[in-house]
Amino acid sequence: MTPAELHLYLDECRELVTAEIRRIIPADPRRGAALYDLMLDYPLREAKGLRPALCIAACRALGGKLEAVLRSAAVLELYHNAFLIHDDIEDESLLRRGGPTLHRAYGVPVAVNVGDAMLALSLQPLLDNIETLGLGPALRILQAVARMTRESVEGQALELDWVRRAAWDLADEDYVTMVEQKTCWYSFITPVAIGAIAARLDPGRIDALTSFARRLGVAFQIQDDILNLAGDVDEYGKEIGGDLWEGKRTLILLHALRHAAPEDRAEAIRILALSRHESAHGSASEAGTRVKTPDEVRFLRALVDRTGSIDHARAVASAWAGEAQRAFDGCAAWLLPGVHRDLLQSLIQYVLERVR
Amino acid sequence: MTPAELHLYLDECRELVTAEIRRIIPADPRRGAALYDLMLDYPLREAKGLRPALCIAACRALGGKLEAVLRSAAVLELYHNAFLIHDDIEDESLLRRGGPTLHRAYGVPVAVNVGDAMLALSLQPLLDNIETLGLGPALRILQAVARMTRESVEGQALELDWVRRAAWDLADEDYVTMVEQKTCWYSFITPVAIGAIAARLDPGRIDALTSFARRLGVAFQIQDDILNLAGDVDEYGKEIGGDLWEGKRTLILLHALRHAAPEDRAEAIRILALSRHESAHGSASEAGTRVKTPDEVRFLRALVDRTGSIDHARAVASAWAGEAQRAFDGCAAWLLPGVHRDLLQSLIQYVLERVR
Numbered sequence: 001m002t003p004a005e006l007h008l009y010l011d012e013c014r015e016l017v018t019a020e021i022r023r024i025i026p027a028d029p030r031r032g033a034a035l036y037d038l039m040l041d042y043p044l045r046e047a048k049g050l051r052p053a054l055c056i057a058a059c060r061a062l063g064g065k066l067e068a069v070l071r072s073a074a075v076l077e078l079y080h081n082a083f084l085i086h087d088d089i090e091d092e093s094l095l096r097r098g099g100p101t102l103h104r105a106y107g108v109p110v111a112v113n114v115g116d117a118m119l120a121l122s123l124q125p126l127l128d129n130i131e132t133l134g135l136g137p138a139l140r141i142l143q144a145v146a147r148m149t150r151e152s153v154e155g156q157a158l159e160l161d162w163v164r165r166a167a168w169d170l171a172d173e174d175y176v177t178m179v180e181q182k183t184c185w186y187s188f189i190t191p192v193a194i195g196a197i198a199a200r201l202d203p204g205r206i207d208a209l210t211s212f213a214r215r216l217g218v219a220f221q222i223q224d225d226i227l228n229l230a231g232d233v234d235e236y237g238k239e240i241g242g243d244l245w246e247g248k249r250t251l252i253l254l255h256a257l258r259h260a261a262p263e264d265r266a267e268a269i270r271i272l273a274l275s276r277h278e279s280a281h282g283s284a285s286e287a288g289t290r291v292k293t294p295d296e297v298r299f300l301r302a303l304v305d306r307t308g309s310i311d312h313a314r315a316v317a318s319a320w321a322g323e324a325q326r327a328f329d330g331c332a333a334w335l336l337p338g339v340h341r342d343l344l345q346s347l348i349q350y351v352l353e354r355v356r
Numbered sequence: 357m358t359p360a361e362l363h364l365y366l367d368e369c370r371e372l373v374t375a376e377i378r379r380i381i382p383a384d385p386r387r388g389a390a391l392y393d394l395m396l397d398y399p400l401r402e403a404k405g406l407r408p409a410l411c412i413a414a415c416r417a418l419g420g421k422l423e424a425v426l427r428s429a430a431v432l433e434l435y436h437n438a439f440l441i442h443d444d445i446e447d448e449s450l451l452r453r454g455g456p457t458l459h460r461a462y463g464v465p466v467a468v469n470v471g472d473a474m475l476a477l478s479l480q481p482l483l484d485n486i487e488t489l490g491l492g493p494a495l496r497i498l499q500a501v502a503r504m505t506r507e508s509v510e511g512q513a514l515e516l517d518w519v520r521r522a523a524w525d526l527a528d529e530d531y532v533t534m535v536e537q538k539t540c541w542y543s544f545i546t547p548v549a550i551g552a553i554a555a556r557l558d559p560g561r562i563d564a565l566t567s568f569a570r571r572l573g574v575a576f577q578i579q580d581d582i583l584n585l586a587g588d589v590d591e592y593g594k595e596i597g598g599d600l601w602e603g604k605r606t607l608i609l610l611h612a613l614r615h616a617a618p619e620d621r622a623e624a625i626r627i628l629a630l631s632r633h634e635s636a637h638g639s640a641s642e643a644g645t646r647v648k649t650p651d652e653v654r655f656l657r658a659l660v661d662r663t664g665s666i667d668h669a670r671a672v673a674s675a676w677a678g679e680a681q682r683a684f685d686g687c688a689a690w691l692l693p694g695v696h697r698d699l700l701q702s703l704i705q706y707v708l709e710r711v712r
Contacts, residue, residue, distance in 0.1 A: 034516075112442050139483070
C-alpha cells in the first residue's frame with residue numbers, strides 16, 4: 001500500500017467514525033448544546049485516524065462488516081478524546097492538533113466536564129451493541145473497554161507517581177511499561193481487539209493480533225517522542241520541545257540522563273524539577289516553585305544531542321517495529337488478503353516514517 | 357425510626373459499602389499505589405451514607421438480599437466520589453467533608469486523574485454482576501448507570517452554561533430541573549432503582565419508587581443550600597457561604613434576586629460576576645477579572661436575609677418532602693414492613709431536619 005493509499009484509508013475511517021460520534025452525541029438544542037458542541041471540538045480537529053483505522057481494518061480483514069464495528073470504534077474515540085482533554089489539563093499542554101488545548105480555550109472547569117461528558121455517553125452505545133452484535137460479542141467488547149480504561153489510568157498514575165517522587169533513574173523497560181499501559185491499550189491493543197471481537201474471531205487468536213498491536217504502539221510512541229523534539233510544528237500540530245518543558249519521561253530524555261556527565265545530569269534534573277507555568281493549577285504544593293527558562297530548556301535539548309539520544313530512540317523504535325512485523329507475520333495466514341490486511345501491514349512502516 | 361436508629365442504619369450501610377470499595381480498588385503495592393490510596397480519600401471521609409442506605413434499603417424492603425446490591429452500591433459511590441472530585445475542581449471548592457478538597461491537597465492534575473481512575477474501575481464490577489445476579493438484572497443495572505451518568509453530566513452542563521451566559525433570570529423550575537439532573541439522578545433515583553432491580557421488582561413499580569426518590573432528592577438539595585448559608589461549619593463540613601462565593605444558582609439566591617430592589621439586584625449581579633479566586637485556573641477568558649471581597653459577599657448574604665429567601669427555601673423544601681411522602685404512600689403497600697421500609701420513610705423527615 002502506498003503512503004497516499006494509506007492516508008486515504010485513514011481519512012475515510014476517521015470520517016466514518018466522526019459521523020458515528022455525531023449520532024451518539026445528542027443534538028438537543030434546548031439543553032447542554034454548548035457542552036455537546038465542545039465534545040466535538042477535539043474529534044473534529046485534524047487527526048491521524050489511527051485508532052478508527054486499526055479497529056475497522058482488523059474487523060474487515062477478519063471478514064467482519066463495517067457496521068459491526070463502527071459504533072464501538074466511535075466509543076473508543078470518545079474515550080480517547082476524553083482522556084486527551086484530561087491529559088492536556090494534567091500535563092499543562094498548550095497545543096493539541098494544531099489548536100489551543102481545550103482547557104486553555106475554555107478554562108479547566110469546562111474541560112473537565114466535557115471529558116466527563118464524553119465518558120458518560122460512552123456506556124449506552126456499548127449496551128446497544130447487544131441488539132446489533134448479539135450478547136456474547138457485546139459483553140466481550142464491554143470487558144475489553146473495562147480493561148482498557150483500567151490499564152490507561154494505571155499508566156497515567158505510574159507517570160504521575162514518577163513526577164511526584166521526582167524519579168528520573170528509569171530504564172527503557174520502565175518507559176515501555178508506562179507506554180504500554182498509557183498509550184498501547186487504548187490506541188492500539190483495544191481497537192484491534194474490538195475489531196476482532198466484532199468479526200467473531202476465535203478468542204485464542206485475538207492475543208496474537210493484539211501482540212502485533214502492542215508492539216506497533218510502542219514504536220509509534222517512541223516516534224512521537226522523537227517528533228516532539230525534532231519534528232516540524234506545522235506537521236506535528238503540537239509544540240516542538242513540549243515534552244522537555246513538561247518534563248515528560250521519554251525514552252530520549254531517560255537515555256540522555258543515563259549517558260550525561262554527572263554535573264550535566266545534576267543540572268538537568270534541577271531544571272526538570274522546575275514548573276512549566278507559574279502556579280498554573282493553584283496547588284498548594286507547587287507554590288513558590290520557579291518556572292523553567294528558555295535557556296534551561298535549550299540546555300536540555302543540547303544534552304539530548306550530545307548523548308545521541310535521538311539516534312538511540314530511532315534504533316529502539318525500529319526494533320519494536322521489527323517485533324511488530326514478526327507478530328504480524330504470525331497472523332497473516334488467517335487474515336483475508338486485500339486492502340484491510342495491507343493497511344495493517346503498512347502501518348508498521350508508517351509509524352516510523354510519519355512526520356505528524 | 358428514631359434519629360439515632362436512622363444514623364446507625366446510615367453508618368452501617370456506609371461501612372458495608374466502603375469495605376466493598378476496598379475490594380474493588382486493587383491493592384497493588386508496586387504500581388499506582390499512590391493513586392489507589394487517593395481513590396479512598398473522599399470515600400473514607402465522614403459522610404452521610406445516604407446513597408448506600410437508599411440502595412440497600414430499597415433492595416431489602418423489596419425482599420432482596422444485601423449481597424445482591426452491595427457491589428452496585430459501591431460502584432455508585434465510586435461514581436459519586438469521582439464526580440465530587442471533578443465538581444470540586446469545576447466549582448473551585450475549598451472544603452469537602454471537613455477537609456481540603458482533593459485538588460487543593462494534591463493539585464488539579466492528580467485530582468483529575470483520581471476521578472478518572474474511579475470512573476475507569478466502575479465498569480468491571482457492573483459486568484461481574486452478570487455472574488451473581490444473572491444477565492437480565494445486570495444489564496438493567498448497566499442501563500440505569502448509563503442513564504445516570506448522562507443525566508448528571510447534562511445537569512452539570514446546564515449549570516456551567518448558566519455561568520457562561522451569566523444567566524440569573526431563572527425560575528424555581530429551572531433550579532429544580534438542574535437539581536433533578538445533577539443531584540437526584542445519581543444520589544437518589546439511581547440508588548433506589550438499582551436496589552429495586554437487584555430485588556427483581558416488577559419494572560412497572562420501579563417508576564413509583566423512583567418518583568419518591570426524585571422528590572426526596574429535591575428536598576434534600578434545597579436543605580443543602582440552606583445549610584450552606586445558615587449551617588454550622590463543624591457539622592456541615594463545607595465552608596459556610598461557599599455557594600455565594602462560588603456564585604451558585606441556588607433556589608435561595610434566585611429568589612433573592614427576583615425580590616430585590618432593582619439597584620440591589622444590579623449590585624448583586626455585578627458581584628456575582630466576579631471570580632472567586634485570582635486566575636485560579638489560568639483560563640484566558642478569566643484573565644483580568646477581579647475577585648469578590650468579603651464585604652461584597654456580606655452584601656449578598658444581607659440581601660438574602662432582606663428578601664426572606666431562606667424562609668422561601670424552607671417552605672419549598674417542605675412542599676417537596678410532602679410530595680415525597682405522597683409518592684412513598686403509593687409504594688408502601690408492596691414494601692415489606694420492617695426496618696428497611698421504616699428507613700425509607702424516615703428519610704423524608706431527615707432531609708429537612710438534618711444539620712449536616
